[in-house]
Structure formats: structure tokens, C-alpha cells
Amino acid sequence: MAHVIDGNEVGVRIQNELSASVERLSDSGVTPGLATVLMSDDGASETYVSMKQRACEQIGIEGYHYEIGPDEPADELFDRIGELNEDPSVHGILVQMPVPDHVDEQRVLRRIDPLKDVDGFHPENVGRLVAGDPRYKPCTPHGVQRLLAAADADPAGKDVVVVGRSNIVGKPLANLLVQKADGGNATVTVCHSRTDDIAAKTLEADIVVAAAGVPELIDAEMITDGTTVIDVGVNRVDADNEKGYELAGDVDFEDVEEKAEAITPVPGGVGPMTIAMLLYNTVKAASLQEGVAIELPGQ
Incomplete structure (x- = not known):
């Protein structure tokens, strides 16, 4: 019988290690912030976002959540992303996919500041990954x-x-x-x-x-x-x-x-593990944006 790899166990271990990194940032006056944006009434998407927000709370990341009606104009989403790009308390931005059909998904990815793109899907971050110099791994x-x-x-x-x-x-x-x-x-x-x-x-x-x-x-x-x-x-x-x-x-x-x-x-x-690595990227983003050097688990 195969060894069953327990993602819950490994993820909890990484989150516990990240808590120490968050504390070191806090000692420098920095609280990592993650903003999630949901433009959907899909139940599964709502569940995923709430799980991510709970995980943030558990290790000391400040969570910000915004909901936009799925029938609203695309500019509602792009304006919100623009505001979050300019907000210094927000170090990571995650737009929960999928977005409605009338919203250009690629434009959404390009609109997020690459330094705050903790999903790692902005073209700049994709290019860095392919070149062997990833800022944030997806x-x-x-x-x-x-x-x-x-x-x-x-x-x-x-x-x-x-x-x-x-x-x-x-x-x-x-x-x-x-x-x-x-x-x-x-x-x-x-x-x-x-x-x-x-x-x-x-x-x-x-x-x-x-x-x-x-x-x-x-x-x-x-x-x-x-x-x-x-x-x-x-x-x-x-x-x-x-x-x-x-x-x-x-x-x-x-x-x-x-x-x-x-x-x-x-x-x-x-x-x-997907949630654990999202938290990892958010903590790394706070470190990069605030100029505070920290150790991250498994670097």
C-alpha cells in the first residue's frame, strides 16, 4: 500500500513556521495584508475565499475581503483592484477565479500590481518563473x-x-x-x-x-x-x-x-497546500514591499 501524503499535516507545519515570520515582521511594525476579491455567487468560490481568510487570521495576516455583484460592470472590479494596488496596508491581492464572462480574465491578471500578485499569474511574474528567477511561485x-x-x-x-x-x-x-x-x-x-x-x-x-x-x-x-x-x-x-x-x-x-x-x-x-503557499507568498510580499528581511520556511 502507498504512503498517503497528508497535505493537511504539511500545510499546518508550514503555517506554523510562517507565524514566526509574521512575528518578525510585526517586530518591525509591519502586518502583512491580503485582500481577496470575489465577483461571483458561486458557492464553491465563496467557500474557497472564506477558507483563505480564516487561514490568514490564524497566523496574523490581516485579511480584507471585497464582494462585487457578478452582474456589475467590469470596471467595478478594475477600479477596486486599482484602489488595492495603491493601499499600502495591502501586500497581496487575490481575485477569486472564475470571473463572469463579461470580464476579461487576462486584463484582471495584468491589472494587479506584480509586487502584490501573490497568485503569481501576472505576465511579469510568469516570465520571471520561466527565466528561473521567480518572485512568487504559483x-x-x-x-x-x-x-x-x-x-x-x-x-x-x-x-x-x-x-x-x-x-x-x-x-x-x-x-x-x-x-x-x-x-x-x-x-x-x-x-x-x-x-x-x-x-x-x-x-x-x-x-x-x-x-x-x-x-x-x-x-x-x-x-x-x-x-x-x-x-x-x-x-x-x-x-x-x-x-x-x-x-x-x-x-x-x-x-x-x-x-x-x-x-x-x-x-x-x-x-x-495551495492555501499554505498563498500565505507564504503574502508574507514574502510584505517583506519585499516593506524592505524587512525575514526567513521563510523552506527557502
């Missing part, structure tokens, strides 16, 4: 790196297959893992919907990261014994329960657990 890919480290699954010299090519996970993760740096030095293959035979790739991998958004896409026949499997997927599938659905990953957990060396569950795997 939260979920960075969380995956930390989970691999926690499982003693160093990607250096290993064959890694990333299934999914999104701008949020697949592409930035591939860039992180291929870098000549700690947590990188892997040989990376990115698979996607146009890949002819995904199984042919995953069967050759030492590490498989599933981030395609397809429930239980990866099963035991697609990996070899001893593979480390990281499941980024969070999918709602119909279920006969009070909610009418349950969460499923991109990996058939029970099937793959029999063969893998290590595996992340859904929920409780990558999800908590």
Missing part, C-alpha cells in the same frame, strides 16, 4: 513541490509526467520542475487532451501529477509499481447523499494506492 505548483519534498520524492533526475496544461497548474508546475534548482532538475513531459496515448507516458514516469480536471482519469493500469502520484484534481461527481455530490480527484485513489509508492488524497492533499 500557489498550487509550489504546494506540489513541497508535498514531493515531504514524501522524500526528489524530482531531480527523475521522469515526471504532468497531466494537464492549464496556466494555473500544468504549465507553471512543468516550469518549476525543470528548473536548475532545488525541487527541480526533472525531465518533464506534459500531457493533455491532444496527447495520443497518455498511459504510454505515465507508465514511464517516476512521478505523475494529475491536473486535468477529469474524475479518476489515472488508474492503476497507467502507472508502474513504486510511482509517486500527486492528485491536483477536485471534481464534483453525482452521489446519493445529502449534498447530491461528492469530491473526486483525477486519480482513482483506491485502485492506484495498491501500486504507488506515495499518493495524495482528495480532499486533504494538494488543497491545503
Whole structure:
């Protein structure tokens, strides 16, 4: 049976270590501030934002939350971002995605001050990541790196297959893992919907990261014994329960657990790490903007 990598445990450890960094900033008169902006009435998005705000409170980050009706003009959102860019008490800005169809998502990303872009999606920050000089690593890919480290699954010299090519996970993760740096030095293959035979790739991998958004896409026949499997997927599938659905990953957990060396569950795997790394980026942003040098966990 595979070792189950507990993202909750690793995330709590990082948050506890970040608390010490927040205290050091506080000693210099700095309180890190994170602003979240929600322009949606989607229940899942509301839940994600509230979880992020609670996590901020737990380690001493000042949380600011703003809601904009999903039918409001796009300029309402852009004006709010502009105000937050100018607010010195706000060090990080996160606009919860997705935004309504009438709002240009790329314009939203470009509107955020790159120094306050704690998601790491502004073109300037993406360019720095690709160049090997990241200011802020995108939260979920960075969380995956930390989970691999926690499982003693160093990607250096290993064959890694990333299934999914999104701008949020697949592409930035591939860039992180291929870098000549700690947590990188892997040989990376990115698979996607146009890949002819995904199984042919995953069967050759030492590490498989599933981030395609397809429930239980990866099963035991697609990996070899001893593979480390990281499941980024969070999918709602119909279920006969009070909610009418349950969460499923991109990996058939029970099937793959029999063969893998290590595996992340859904929920409780990558999800908590995404929040932990958002807090990490916010603390780092406060340090950079205020000119206060601190140590961050795992640097």
C-alpha cells in the first residue's frame, strides 16, 4: 500500500513556521495584508475565499475581503483592484477565479500590481518563473513541490509526467520542475487532451501529477509499481447523499494506492497546500514591499 501524503499535516507545519515570520515582521511594525476579491455567487468560490481568510487570521495576516455583484460592470472590479494596488496596508491581492464572462480574465491578471500578485499569474511574474528567477511561485505548483519534498520524492533526475496544461497548474508546475534548482532538475513531459496515448507516458514516469480536471482519469493500469502520484484534481461527481455530490480527484485513489509508492488524497492533499503557499507568498510580499528581511520556511 502507498504512503498517503497528508497535505493537511504539511500545510499546518508550514503555517506554523510562517507565524514566526509574521512575528518578525510585526517586530518591525509591519502586518502583512491580503485582500481577496470575489465577483461571483458561486458557492464553491465563496467557500474557497472564506477558507483563505480564516487561514490568514490564524497566523496574523490581516485579511480584507471585497464582494462585487457578478452582474456589475467590469470596471467595478478594475477600479477596486486599482484602489488595492495603491493601499499600502495591502501586500497581496487575490481575485477569486472564475470571473463572469463579461470580464476579461487576462486584463484582471495584468491589472494587479506584480509586487502584490501573490497568485503569481501576472505576465511579469510568469516570465520571471520561466527565466528561473521567480518572485512568487504559483500557489498550487509550489504546494506540489513541497508535498514531493515531504514524501522524500526528489524530482531531480527523475521522469515526471504532468497531466494537464492549464496556466494555473500544468504549465507553471512543468516550469518549476525543470528548473536548475532545488525541487527541480526533472525531465518533464506534459500531457493533455491532444496527447495520443497518455498511459504510454505515465507508465514511464517516476512521478505523475494529475491536473486535468477529469474524475479518476489515472488508474492503476497507467502507472508502474513504486510511482509517486500527486492528485491536483477536485471534481464534483453525482452521489446519493445529502449534498447530491461528492469530491473526486483525477486519480482513482483506491485502485492506484495498491501500486504507488506515495499518493495524495482528495480532499486533504494538494488543497491545503495551495492555501499554505498563498500565505507564504503574502508574507514574502510584505517583506519585499516593506524592505524587512525575514526567513521563510523552506527557502
